[in-house]
Amino acid sequence: MTEYEVPARVTSSRSVWPVLLSLLLIVALAGTGYAGWRLWQQRAATEETVAAQDTLLRRLSRQLGDASAEIQQLRQRQSDVTEAARRNTDTLGSLASRADDADATLARINTTIQGGRSRAQLVAVEQLLLIANERARLAHDAKGAADALSLAQDRLGALAEPQLFAIRESLATERGALQALPGVDLEASALSLSALIRRAPQFPQRSRTPAQTSVVDSGPSRDLKPAGDSSAWSRGWSSFREVLGAVFILRRNDKPVDRLLPPEQEVLVGQLLLMKLETARAALLSHQTGVMRATIEDVEGFLDDYYRSDDPAVLGARAELDRLQSLDLDPPLPELGRSLGLLRAYLDATPR
Known part of the structure; x- marks a missing residue:
């Protein structure tokens, strides 16, 4: 570096400072203007906000006045409702008292x-x-x-x-x-006796036994011998017939067998049997055990005397009578x- 260059630099630095100051002044003025513009905008917004709030306050004031009037009306209505509720409470109390009295009366009546x-x-x-x-x-x-x-x-x-x-x-x-x-099934027992009464006329009565059991005819007898009389078989057959002829004699008898009773008395026997059975049924229905048993015993003896004891119908009747005789129609009641x-x-x- 020479002595002629130093002044040139000093001159150059001196000429920059005014430019910088001008730029700073411009920037300051711009910032101030921007700040003023922002303040103006904020003020305008604030005034608008205040105006809106003032309008809102006036509206709220009117609404508050209306609400106060409505509240006053509601208080008046509440007072009326309270008075009506008090009257209703008194009425309900009176009705409850009457209901209690009615319940007590109904309870006594019930x-x-x-x-x-x-x-x-x-x-x-x-x-x-x-x-x-x-x-x-x-x-x-x-x-x-x-x-x-x-x-x-x-x-x-x-x-x-x-x-x-x-x-x-x-x-x-x-x-x-x-x-x-x-x-004791009285109905079934009475029906059994009724069935016996219906069957009694068909019971066979006993007949008299004749002195000679049977008799054969006296006509010519046939000689049943095979051909060839001279054979040994014929001689044996003839001997056998002679022996049988000495033991048995067969004769024919066309007369009827004598009965124990004549026909009119047989009808009387049948009627007596029916009467005895009817008596047994009446004793059964009237719960007379002794009379029924004695009558049934009499009926069984009557059957033995006048009816054939080997006939199936008579045997069935005897079995049914034995069953009925064992019944106790009148047991001691507690x-x-x-x-x-x-x-x-x-x-x-x-x-x-």
């Missing part, structure tokens, strides 16, 4: 009605027990008495009253005692008064 119905049912059960005792004591009808006890037991069960348990237990015991009795006594005691102790 108790009275139920008590009356229960007592009527118990009176009906008492009648059934009386019927059962009458069927057992007077008619000796074990089945009818058991049916009456069964109906009484069903009616007591429908009442569902715990205090009636002892009566129901006694009824079950009496009904079981009746069902344990030996059953006592049925305990349940009736318990029921009457319960009715006496229950207020009407």
Whole structure:
């Protein structure tokens, strides 16, 4: 470097500074203008926002006034509703009190009605027990008495009253005692006797045995001998016939066999048999065991005396009579008064 170059650099640096300052001034002015423009825009936006908020505040103020009026109206309405609710509450309280009184009255009426119905049912059960005792004591009808006890037991069960348990237990015991009795089918037995009565006229009666069993004709007898009389077989046959002729004599008899009774008396025997069977059937239906057994024994002796004992029809009749004679038409019935006594005691102790 020479001494002539240094001043040139100094001159050059001095000429740059004004340019830089001008550029800085321009940039500062531009920034200031931009900042002012931004401030102006923000102010305008703020004024618009304030105006909008002022408009919104005025609108909200009007809406608040309307809401206050509506709230006042609602308060008035609420006061009216509260007053109406209070009146309704008083009315409901009065109605509830009346309903309680009505329920109490209905409960008393229901108790009275139920008590009356229960007592009527118990009176009906008492009648059934009386019927059962009458069927057992007077008619000796074990089945009818058991049916009456069964109906009484069903009616007591429908009442569902715990205090009636002892009566129901006694009824079950009496009904079981009746069902344990030996059953006799009177209808079937009476039908068997009716069938015997219908078949009795066909029973064969006994006949008299004749003195000589049989008689043969006296006509010429044929000599049944094969051809060739001189043969040994013919001689043997002739000897055999002579021996048979010495032992048996066959004769023919065209007269009828004598009977034990004449025809008119045979009809009387048949009528007597029918009468005895009718008596046995009447005794069977009236539950007279002794009379029935004695009559059946008489019928069997009558069959032995006047009818053929080897005939199948007579043998079948004897077997049926033996079966009927073993029946017990009047077995001792159990006592049925305990349940009736318990029921009457319960009715006496229950207020009407």
